[in-house]
Amino acid sequence: MRIFDIKDLRKLFISIIIILFSYILLGQVIITLITNDYKKELIKHDYEVAGYLYENKVNMAQLPAAFTHNKSIEDYRSGEILLRNAGYDESINNSLIPSVKAFHNKYAVIVFVLSLGIGIIFFTVLLTFAVKYNKTLEKANSDILNFMNGNYKIRLDDNKEGSLSKLFSAINMMGTSLITHITKEKQNKEFLKDTISDISHQLKTPLAALEMYNEIILDEIVDNDVVNSFNLKIKNELERMESLIQNLLKLAKLDAGAIELNKENCNLKGFLENIIMRFQTRAKFESKKVVLNCDNNISLIWDKEWMLESISNIIKNALEHTKSGNEISISCHNTSVAIIIMIKDNGLGIHSEDFHYIFKRFYRSKFSKNTQGVGIGLTLSKSIVEKHGGTIMVESELGKGTTFNLIFSKLTTL
Incomplete structure (x- = not known):
């Protein structure tokens, strides 16, 4: 049952079961003690009767008096010696005394049935409450999920009393x-x-x-x-x-969420080659290289126009922060869970003070020598990638270059 998925309820039921078994066991111990006490009184009575019969040489006419007359201490002691010698004392097994055995069995069954009945009733009431409680929680969970999915009219039932x-x-x-x-x-x-x-x-x-x-x-x-x-x-x-x-x-x-993406299947290598061609003239003029390493069998489902904008901005940023003779390498990695586009340069790198602000719109680093940018390109790139369900991660070392990793999970993009 799903109610036992709730750890606290599971602990409660286990505790109650342990208590019920303990109660049943305690009842049986009490019955055993009562039986032993009954046996003790029965043996004492038999000692007295046996002693009375022995002391008074009772015949059949006097037999009723053996059970009805008061017995003396001497009667008890005589009977105790007589019957103990025959092995009849308090250590005798209950099964050898039919009346004691019947007494024990009768009340042991009564106590067990009574304990079990009370336990079943208690367990049923508790289970009914737990099922009802669990249904309330499941409905609340379902309502909360629907609310999170956009059904803002849903409200939880709070018209009752109680902590819930x-x-x-x-x-x-x-x-x-x-x-x-x-x-x-x-x-x-x-x-x-x-x-x-x-x-x-x-x-x-x-x-x-x-x-x-x-x-x-x-x-x-x-x-x-x-x-x-x-x-x-x-x-x-x-x-x-x-x-x-x-x-x-x-x-x-x-x-504002006013963009409807026109997603289509796209060969990644061909797409990146097309972007690189747009920057070849500039790269050649600035004596820089843009190289691509990507398998031909990798594809992604995305909006070509928007992703063209996003990746172009990152490559443009790399060109702006590299010197003559530097290289920008673009590589693709197809893992079991994601497709990663890596855009790496060996340029100036990002200063530690700027690292956490590079995607902030209009942010301009005081260490940047670029006076042309307005600080919005990377912000736009990040928004576009995230709109496609992807993530951008950046690694950089000052003076050694920067790497942008565009990560697209196969669970959301394929």
Whole structure:
């Protein structure tokens, strides 16, 4: 029975069973003591009768008086000597005295049946209570699981008296508080998403105009190196602004849960080769290498566009924190429980003060020499990986490089 899965109830039933057996055993011991006392009195009476008969040379006419007249101490002693010599004393086995044996058996059975009956009644009442208690707990457990799965209308039955109802009442209060918090958090995320979306859309128009004006200016032949230099800087900053706006909008949608992933089966090696090709020109220009080591038979089910964004941001981060001549290696590992994508570089590494903040949005390290980043790429990568049920783990040693491990459990991704 499932009620015995509850450790405390199991201990309670075991304790009760031990008590009942102890009670039955104690009852049998008491009956034995009572029987021995009865036997002692019976033997004493027989001693007196035997002594009386012996002392008075009783004939058949005097026989009734042997049982009805008071006996003297002399009668007792005479009878004791007579019967002890015949082996009839208190050490004699009860089975040799039919009346004593019948007395013992009768009351031993009575006490045993009475003890067993009381035990069965007590055990039945306790079992009924335990079953009812267990059903209440199982229903509460089922309701709590349904609540956690999104059915926020469920409430535990706290209309009865007792400590269990007090506990259910406290859980209901906690659930109400949690719903309020979830609702408020959802409203905040919706507000954040809408706000960033509105700002992004509002900025797109003037940004597009600025980019158009800048292109017109760049197309004009201006024989002034300073002007040309500033025009190129303006172009770069406009591109950064557009990238930042797009990333903020993506991050806001992820935070608000407004993204529906379009998952499909994807060959991992081909997917990573496609990403690496996007960075080959930059890597060649900066005298860096991006190498891939991945079996052709590994596949994952994910949203290609979003994972392209995530992995690209990590590779871009690696390129930004490596020097000329450094290498970025990407490898795949297919284990029994997970598929791991390892992106490793032999660059600058992460300072110990920055290690716990690298995924914090807009975080900029005071040790970083990169003035171009805005500190949102890794945040976006982490959110995308977690949206797919994966995990990012980072290992780094200052001056020796950094390794990003993207871990996708086969239980949730295959």
